[in-house]
Amino acid sequence: MQGTDSIETGSEDRRTAISWLLGSAVAASLASFFYPVARFLNPPKVSEASVNEVAAGKVQDLKPNSGKIVKFGNTPALLVRVNETDWKAFSAVCTHLNCTVQYQEARREIWCACHNGTYDLEGRVTSGPPPKPLEEMAVKIRGDEVVISRRS
Amino acid sequence: MSAAELKEKTLDWFDERTGWRMVRDLLDHKVVPMHAGTAWYYFGGITLFLIGVQLFTGVLLLLYYRPTVAEAFDSVRFIMTRVDFGWLIRSIHSWSANLLILSAFIHMFSVVFTHAYRRPRELTWLSGILLLGLMLCFGFSGYLLPWNQISYFATKVGTDVAGTTPFAGPALARLLRGGEDVGAGTLTRFFDFHVILLPLISFGLIGFHVALVQKHGMSTPSGIPASKLSHMKFFPNFFLRELMVWYGVLAVLGTLAAIFPWELGEKADPFASAPAGIRPEWYFLAEFYTLKLLPSHVWIVEGELLGLFFFGALAVVWVLLPFWEVKPGGERRTRLATGLGVFLVSYLFVFTILGYVK
Numbered sequence: 265m266q267g268t269d270s271i272e273t274g275s276e277d278r279r280t281a282i283s284w285l286l287g288s289a290v291a292a293s294l295a296s297f298f299y300p301v302a303r304f305l306n307p308p309k310v311s312e313a314s315v316n317e318v319a320a321g322k323v324q325d326l327k328p329n330s331g332k333i334v335k336f337g338n339t340p341a342l343l344v345r346v347n348e349t350d351w352k353a354f355s356a357v358c359t360h361l362n363c364t365v366q367y368q369e370a371r372r373e374i375w376c377a378c379h380n381g382t383y384d385l386e387g388r389v390t391s392g393p394p395p396k397p398l399e400e401m402a403v404k405i406r407g408d409e410v411v412i413s414r415r416s
Numbered sequence: 417m418s419a420a421e422l423k424e425k426t427l428d429w430f431d432e433r434t435g436w437r438m439v440r441d442l443l444d445h446k447v448v449p450m451h452a453g454t455a456w457y458y459f460g461g462i463t464l465f466l467i468g469v470q471l472f473t474g475v476l477l478l479l480y481y482r483p484t485v486a487e488a489f490d491s492v493r494f495i496m497t498r499v500d501f502g503w504l505i506r507s508i509h510s511w512s513a514n515l516l517i518l519s520a521f522i523h524m525f526s527v528v529f530t531h532a533y534r535r536p537r538e539l540t541w542l543s544g545i546l547l548l549g550l551m552l553c554f555g556f557s558g559y560l561l562p563w564n565q566i567s568y569f570a571t572k573v574g575t576d577v578a579g580t581t582p583f584a585g586p587a588l589a590r591l592l593r594g595g596e597d598v599g600a601g602t603l604t605r606f607f608d609f610h611v612i613l614l615p616l617i618s619f620g621l622i623g624f625h626v627a628l629v630q631k632h633g634m635s636t637p638s639g640i641p642a643s644k645l646s647h648m649k650f651f652p653n654f655f656l657r658e659l660m661v662w663y664g665v666l667a668v669l670g671t672l673a674a675i676f677p678w679e680l681g682e683k684a685d686p687f688a689s690a691p692a693g694i695r696p697e698w699y700f701l702a703e704f705y706t707l708k709l710l711p712s713h714v715w716i717v718e719g720e721l722l723g724l725f726f727f728g729a730l731a732v733v734w735v736l737l738p739f740w741e742v743k744p745g746g747e748r749r750t751r752l753a754t755g756l757g758v759f760l761v762s763y764l765f766v767f768t769i770l771g772y773v774k
Binding site: 293297300301303304305306307308 | 476479480498499500501502504505663666
C-alpha cells in the first residue's frame with residue numbers, strides 16, 4: 265500500500281533527524297561544560313610589579329672580582345664587581361634553557377651550571393650551548409649604594 | 417578489506433589481548449527489574465555521578481588552592497575572584513558535596529525500606545554505610561580548607577566532640593588536630609585526608625560496592641509477585657535513562673551553583689570570638705541540635721557523653737540491620753526494621769529543621 269510506504273520512509277527520516285538533534289544537543293551541552301573548564305585552566309595574569317630599578321646593596325659589601333644574584337622584580341639579575349671601579353650587571357637568566365647563571369671568580373667569566381655555557385664579562389657567549397648573549401643592565405653608584413636598572 | 421572487516425579485526429586484536437568482550441558480555445546480560453519502586457535505583461547512580469563531579473572539580477581547584485594557614489583563604493578568594501569561572505567551579509564543588517550526601521542518604525533509606533540489605537547483600541550494605549561515613553568525613557575535612565571563620569569554629573567544635581569519646585577521645589582529637597588545638601597542623605592534615613587518604617580508601621570501597629551490585633543484580637522488593645515483574649536491559653536502555661537523570665541532576669547543580677554561589681566568608685582569626693549563629697553543615701545539624709538540648713549532667717553522667725552513647729548505640733543497631741532483621745529461623749522482623757527506618761528519617765528530618773530554625 266502506498267500509505268504504509270510513506271510512513272515507513274517518513275519514520276526513517278524522522279529517526280535520522282532526531283538523532284541529529286540529540287547529537288547536537290549533547291555536543292552543545294558538552295561544549296558548555298568544558299568551555300568554563302578550559303578558561304579555568306588558563307592561569308590569570310598575576311600583576312608583575314614592573315620594576316625598572318633596584319638597589320642591589322652597598323658598594324663595600326661586594327669584593328672586587330666577585331658577583332652576586334639580586335632580585336630584579338620577579339627575575340634574578342647578576343651583579344659583578346669586576347675591580348675597584350668597574351661594575352657589570354646582567355639578567356641572570358641563561359639564554360639557553362632559563363637556568364640562573366653565576367660568576368666564576370677563578371676564570372673571570374659567567375658560567376651556567378646546567379649545560380656548561382659560559383659568557384664573558386660583556387655578556388657574550390664564549391662556549392657552550394647558549395644561543396644569545398645575556399641581556400646587559402645598567403649599573404650606577406649613588407653614594408655607597410649600587411643601583412641596577414634596565415637599559416632603555 | 418572492507419571497513420567493517422577492519423573494525424572487526426581491530427576489535428578482535430584488542431579482545432585477544434585485554435579480554436574486553438567479557439565486560440561487554442556482562443553488560444549484555446545485566447537487566448534492571450521494572451516496578452513501582454524502580455525510580456529508587458537511580459540514587460546509587462546519582463551518588464556515583466556526583467562523586468565523579470567532585471573528583472573532576474576537586475582536581476581543578478587543586479590547581480590554585482594552597483593548603484597553608486597563610487595562603488589558604490587568599491588562594492580560595494583568588495579562585496573566586498581572579499580565575500575565569502573559578503567562582504563557578506568552587507560553587508559546584510560545594511553544592512555537589514551537599515547534593516551527594518543528600519543522595520547517599522536517600523539511597524540508604526530506599527535500601528532500608530525495600531529491605532534490599534538482606535542476604536546475600538549484607539556486605540553491600542556494610543560497604544555502603546562505610547562509604548556514607550567516608551563521604552561525611554570528606555564533607556567535614558573539606559569544610560575547613562577555605563580557612564574561614566565559620567569553618568574554623570565548626571572544626572573546633574567537631575574535633576572537640578570527637579575528643580569526648582570515652583577512653584580514646586583525647587588521643588583522637590590530637591590525631592585529628594595535629595596538635596593541641598585547631599591550627600596550621602590541622603589544615604595540613606585535613607588537606608591530606610581530603611585529597612589523598614579519603615579518596616584512596618573511597619575508590620577501593622566504591623569498586624567493591626559496585627562490583628557486589630553487579631554480582632547480585634538489583635534487589636527486588638519482596639512484595640512484588642514475579643508475574644508483575646518485567647526487566648529492562650541495562651545497556652543501553654537503562655543506562656541511557658540514567659544518563660538523562662544525570663543530565664537533570666547536573667542542570668539542578670548548575671542552577672544552584674550559579675544562582676546561589678557558595679560564600680567565602682571572613683578569614684579565620686583564632687583570636688576572634690565565635691561568630692553568632694554558628695552551626696555545622698546541615699548533615700550534622702540533627703546531632704548538633706540534640707547535643708545542644710542535653711543538660712550538662714544527667715545524674716552523674718555528662719550530657720554530651722550520654723548523647724554520644726545514644727548515637728553510638730543507634731549506629732551499631734543500624735549497621736547490623738541485615739543481621740538482626742532476619743531471625744535464625746528465617747522469620748523476619750520486617751516491621752521493626754521499617755519502624756526504625758521511619759523513626760530515623762523523622763528524627764533526622766525534624767531535628768535538622770529545628771537545628772536550622774533555632
